[in-house]
Amino acid sequence: MSADTSWDEFADRWDDDPAAIAYSEAAFRSLGAALAARQRPLDGIRVLDFGCGTGLLTQQLVDRAAAIDAMDTSPAMLGVLRAKVERADWTNVRTLAELPNAGPYDLIVASSVCSFLDDYPGAVSHLASLLTAGGTFVQWDWEQDPADEDPHGLSRAAVLAALTHAGLVDVIVDEAFEVRVGDSIMAPIIGVGSKPTG
Numbered sequence: 680m681s682a683d684t685s686w687d688e689f690a691d692r693w694d695d696d697p698a699a700i701a702y703s704e705a706a707f708r709s710l711g712a713a714l715a716a717r718q719r720p721l722d723g724i725r726v727l728d729f730g731c732g733t734g735l736l737t738q739q740l741v742d743r744a745a746a747i748d749a750m751d752t753s754p755a756m757l758g759v760l761r762a763k764v765e766r767a768d769w770t771n772v773r774t775l776a777e778l779p780n781a782g783p784y785d786l787i788v789a790s791s792v793c794s795f796l797d798d799y800p801g802a803v804s805h806l807a808s809l810l811t812a813g814g815t816f817v818q819w820d821w822e823q824d825p826a827d828e829d830p831h832g833l834s835r836a837a838v839l840a841a842l843t844h845a846g847l848v849d850v851i852v853d854e855a856f857e858v859r860v861g862d863s864i865m866a867p868i869i870g871v872g873s874k875p876t877g
Contacts, residue, residue: 690753690759721740724745732753737749
C-alpha cells in the first residue's frame with residue numbers, strides 16, 4: 680500500500696461528514712448480510728480493518744469482534760482513531776501504521792481503499808494469506824466508469840480477477856448498497872471471497 684498522506688487533511692472533519700457516516704453504516708449492514716449468506720459469524724472473531732481511516736467501520740465492529748487490528752497509512756486519520764480507542768477504552772482494538780505480517784484473521788475488511796493501492800492484486804493476495812481457513816475478505820469500492828474523463832475506482836471484472844487470483848473461493852462482486860445523502864446517491868460495489876477450508 681502506498682503511504683498517501685493526502686488523506687491527512689480530511690481527518691479532523693471526516694467523522695462529521697454525513698456521507699462518510701452513511702457509507703460506513705451501510706457498509707456494516709452489507710457486511711452482516713454477506714457473512715450471514717456464508718453462514719459465517721461476526722461475534723467473537725478476529726478482524727483486520729485494512730485502510731481503516733478514522734475508524735467509522737471499526738466502531739461498527741467493536742462490540743461484536745473479539746479483536747480488531749485497524750491499519751492505515753495516514754497518520755492523521757489513524758490519530759483520530761487512536762483518540763477514540765483511548766477515550767472509549769476499546770481494549771479489543773489495536774491501531775497499526777503498517778500492515779501486520781501476522782494473522783490469522785477470520786475477517787478482513789477494506790472499505791474504499793483498494794482502488795488507491797499501487798498493486799491491488801498483490802495486496803489482495805497478501806491479505807488472503809492472512810485469513811484463517813474459511814475466513815472472509817470483503818471490500819467496498821466505487822465502480823469505475825470508463826466513460827469518465829478521469830476514471831477512478833475498480834471494475835467488477837478487476838475485483839473478480841483479483842479475488843480469484845488470490846485463491847479466494849465463492850467470490851461474489853455486486854452492488855453493495857444504495858444510500859442517499861442529500862442530492863447524491865452512493866452505490867459502491869462489494870467484493871467478497873472466502874479462503875478455502877481444505
